[in-house]
Amino acid sequence: MPDLSVDLCGLKMANPTILASGILGISRASLALAVRGGAGAVTTKSISVEPRKGHPAPIIITYSGGMLNSVGYSNPGIDNVADEFADVRDVGAPVIGSLTGRDEEDYAILAEKAGRLGFDALEIVLSCPHTPGYGTMAGLSTPEITERITRRVKAATSRPVFVKLSPNVMALTELAKAAEAGGANAITAVNTAGPGMIIDIKSRRPILGGRIGGLSGDALRPIAVRCVFEIYEAVKIPIIGTGGVSTGEHAAEMLLAGATAVGIGTAVHDRGADVFRKVAEELSALMEAEGLRSIHEMRGGAHEA
């Protein structure tokens, strides 16, 4: 049996799959569901300073190319999650707390408060494409702001910090370098692309309650693989390759592009909440067929020596 275990910045994972932020993850129980489904680690839905109800429904729709989501960061706010995630450490896998803020001050508050909860690492989301006041819509996807916010968060917590980047930015490697310079322990690449829109032709209305939504799934995967490939050549810190992974082959592609771990979200829809186990088993079979003993032998394999 090939060894699928991964040490991601001290997070001991049985396999490289991670429940990506935004799918399930709203409560301890929903994280437990993904762990039972085989996830090597899990990420919470993003937590903001204030409680947020999110956008009206539909918040998620799917089409032939993948999924559009316009969840709008629904969450009870950082001051109300302590109770929810009080015993999150016994969920059965490392837990990454995802944080989303409007500005540097928000992130400093979030990191300080989340650092006291039971999360094994914190992920900061500078890249949501569809929520006014957050992510790319708040102009957080510039190298200067990325470095400054990363530095503030690092100063406020002793936990490893992952920075989640947008695929919509042309100077992506500059952002990754800025995060690394700010002290980030890893890069999560990538957030959803777009945003996109689907219109109901009978009612002549955009279907998503938030009208526009981040694009994930099959359509995103080649973009995500390219982003991981470029970031791998630009920085030394590990990368969590996220975007359209739903099979062991896709996971292998991400690892070859340079990822250390692989985020999975949209595939929960296509293959169920146990997609993590399926992907890990497929990856294991694929490695066995290739005569590989450890996934370290795959990482970055698509780059010329």
Added chain:
Amino acid sequence: MKHELPVTARIARVILEAEGIRSVILPVRTEVRPGQFAMLWLPGVDAKPVGISYHTPETVGFTVSAVGPWSERICALREGDLLGFLGPYGNGFTLRGRRIIVIGGGYGAASLLLLAEEALRSGLEITMVIGARTERRLLYRRRAADLGLPAVFATDDGSFGVAGRTSDVLERILVEQSVDTVYACGPEMMEKKVAEICAAAGVASQISLERHMKCGFGVCGACCVDRSGARVCVEGPVFSGEEALRIEEFGCYHRDGSAAKHFF
């Protein structure tokens, strides 16, 4: 793979069921299992989970109680207005045994009507118990009569039928006759009472749970129950009485759109 996109159509019929409760019938062909729900979409406004209460090969219908801004707008729609839905979603009920009791409290009765119809078609012995606060809010009196459905009505204030709770009616029936399966949908405290009565009497039960839902198909996590994380929209909304009683939050609390807890 079926894509999660709404089907939109012009309303073929609006039925005034009771005070503040209406059904809307859409001319859309779709497969439905009794106990399933759909995300009913008012284009450009919002979508919410609603039990499917009417179904023919050519139509599908939903019963909505006007309890807030969204449902008030649904109840104000007229024939010819556009309405959409995503789904049907959820597991639905499973008919088991020869002699069943079907208990609906308030608008919960809506999720049970298709089950009652199927039981009648299958020749099962069925008693339907329909409860409401008061006569004006009582659902499906005419429809039960049209279907030839043996029904017992109960109102909290005694204004129609039995004075008292549907769970009291259930306890009396269980004393008098042997029953294979009890089905229930309604206010959660009533559901918990039904599950407990059935567990004590050694009778199988199936309970349909209501939780805040955002996507309806198992991705967003809004309806995951403590502590198993079971998704009410995928693993539910129907749970066996034993499963329901193992759900820590059953009859205790539920979560709102921001995932904050509210106690019953």
